[in-house]
């Protein structure tokens with residue numbers, strides 16, 4: 001990411017990422033999940049400074065594409081240390097990742113297992129179990145995953161094809177608000193491990209995925225509650241395994257703040273609108289994905305005591321660009337005022353497009 005020169009009159013929106021908040025979030029995760037090894041979900045925020053900060057703090061990495069393998073190689077993370085959890089990949093993606101040394105891949109179909117055995121012979125395989133995304137604000141589930149029988153079949157077939165049956169994974173759904181959402185998938189894991197053991201297959205790893213929440217405009221259950229729910233089920237697994245997790249959002253969301261500007265204020269029959277130089281298409285896409293449920297904490301720097309309710313919308317001519325409704329801000333808000341959008345470090349800059357010709361926000365590490 002390039003840093004605009006200070007002399008530039010209109011620098012445009014910036015996402016500021018605070019390194020010490022990332023390190024603190026990683027520590028909070030480790031305290032909540034003793035003995036669980038975190039693999040940061042790279043797709044969540046791929047800024048090199050963010051990745052370096054996590055790397056220096058001893059975090060490992062999960063990827064969903066070969067491009068991410070290459071980004072990580074650029075900051076010195078070797079392929080063999082990375083896990084590839086996107087269960088369906090174009091053939092050349094697997095081949096390129098394998099050439100870079102990646103040898104742990106998730107699968108949730110026989111088709112992918114066949115491709116994998118050709119493109120990455122001898123690789124370690126972990127099966128993706130389905131979950132049902134209960135109490136998840138950004139439902140990411142419903143696409144991937146097999147049931148217990150399917151996972152057992154895949155891992156047995158992996159052995160037949162010269163691959164290594166390595167583990168089982170799942171994802172409870174992003175921004176989960178229910179620690180209990182970890183229970184059922186881990187019980188499924190236990191059943192699968194039992195059945196595999198009877199077939200002579202012993203797994204090395206269980207990966208409890210991501211989905212752990214970050215605080216937006218309301219408090220969320222502490223990570224320690226998720227940790228306790230996981231620990232209870234992990235203790236009940238049929239034999240000891242290494243346990244991984246793939247936290248994304250909870251490691252980087254709260255470390256990020258968007259600084260953007262009001263470009264105009266308008267009073268309309270629908271209420272007061274503030275238009276900003278940042279919107280849904282330039283970083284705030286998750287507002288749409290969550291059906292408006294994800295509410296970023298938003299402040300203006302004017303700080304006038306008298307408040308007024310605004311709808312906040314981006315700079316494009318698309319009505320879907322609206323990213324917040326009924327936000328109390330300074331009543332005399334006007335052109336040029338700065339808005340601070342908090343908890344913006346996850347799934348923002350990485351979603352930004354050039355829609356309507358507006359440049360994506362710059363990202364800086366502080």
Ligand SMILES: *Cc1c(COP(=O)(O)O)cnc(C)c1O
Nearest residue numbers: 041085174210211246247248249
């Ligand atoms: C996106 C993703 C994650 C991270 O999810 P969060 O909700 O950000 O924690 C982890 N694992 C996989 C496979 C993913 O696709």
